[in-house]
Amino acid sequence: MISGYTKPGFESVQEAFIENFELRNELGAACCIYYQGEKVVDLWGGIRNEATGEPWEEDTMVLVWSTTKGLSALTMALAHSQGLFDYDEPVSKYWPEFAQQGKEKITIRQLFAHQAGLVAFDELGDKEVIANMDRLATILARQKPAWKPGTRHGYHALTLGFYQSELLRRVDPKGRSLGKFFQDEIATPLGLDFYIRLPEDIPNTRLATLRAPKFGISAMRTAPVRFILAAINPRSMARRSLVGTEFCLDEDRIYTRNYEVPSGGGVGTARAIAHAYGVFAAGGKELGLREETLQELKAPPVAPLHGFRDVALKTNTCYSLGFSRSLPKDPFRPASAYGMPGTGGSFGFADPQYEIGYGYVLNGFGTSFPTDPRSNALCAAMYRSIGVTDLYSDL
Secondary structure, three states: OEEEEEOOOOHHHHHHHHHHHHHOOOOEEEEEEEEOOEEEEEEEEEEEEOOOOEEOOOOOEEEOOOHHHHHHHHHHHHHHHOOOOOOOOEHHHHOHHHOOOOOOOOEHHHHHOOOOOOOOOOOOOOHHHHHOHHHHHHHHHOOOOOOOOOOOEOOOOOHHHHHHHHHHHHHOOOOOOHHHHHHHHHHHHHOOOEEOOOOOOOOHHHEOOOEOOOOOHHHOOOOOHHHHHHHOOOOOHHHHOOOOHHHHEEOOOEEOOOOOOOOOOOEEOHHHHHHHHHHHHOOOHHHOOOHHHHHHHHOOOOOOOOOOEEOOOOOEOOEEOOEEOOOOOOOOOOOOOEEEEOOOOOEEEEEOOOOEEEEEEEOEOOOOOOOOHHHHHHHHHHHHHOOOOOOOOOO
16 A cells, blocks of 8 residues: 655654554555655555545645645745845836735735735636636736735635736746746756646546545634634635635546646645755755745744734734744744645645755545644654654644
8 A cells, every 4th residue: 555765764754654544544645755855755655546446656646725835935936036026025016007906015025925915806707717817917906905915914825826926927037927937947957746737648547536625615623613604604705715726626637737726726746845845945956046035935924913813714824925834833833944735634845944845745635724633643753753852742
């Protein structure tokens, strides 16, 4: 059932991976860890397709929902490192049409920290609207913020990636979307099996099918009561923020092809996620990252005026530069770590303090909020393997 490689000293990660199948209802999954630039764990196992019983293979890819946001944020960080924009400049400096409905002073830092109030679309339309980037840009520009930007924050579940992509199209000399920029500048140079725009030529046999996807609803068992109530209310900010995520799925081809959703439509392997984060965590020389950008990524987040209460998720959250960051009892624990979990349990992050890149993907949705006990068990074992015992000490 379990295949892959574990470097001596990291056997406890493999044990935790096996226990996830034995004790935590794992269906199919993969976990990969880079430590100080070296791949030390690369495991996969279980069932790729529950209906047919086909096994999870070495090159199996899966939809990772919001874990995609982390790869998108890495892409924007690389663009920053290339001098294409400044985090503290207004978005409208690079995208003049954005300066509508009171958005003229919103900085890129505020937008990426989910502080812009652009949680949901008042107008979205169908799948074809999202696929037409010029038409989508018009809708994005005329959206009115739900609150005064910079005063609060709330999870931009779907919208953030579209705003990031249009900004990148404006500043990139080649006019590339976020998915194309990621493929050209990160995925191809590093040899990553990860796509923010899944191409036509990827066969279904490489894709894991999801067990009973419920979008955001399946992760509510341990969620705050206020969030549960909001999620089942079709008029709530939380529910409206998820409209459009269903377009990532395709009945005939498992996942939609040639369709770019930078906040939640990424498809790939744990190996790719860990490798990308591992490069950033270890200094980014393979991508030519500037030290200034690396320092920005691990710098303390800037809180909105009214603190870290998330008006969409109804709990305390912390975001910076497109990533989720540490709060007490948060998934990352190390203060300088940055990454993003996804609905159902997937997770990826960089820990620059210990030079770790971590990736975990799965197709059997979990029911915990905001992180999954299967990933937590793997992370606890990972840190113990390098002699760090004060992180995940409660596991």
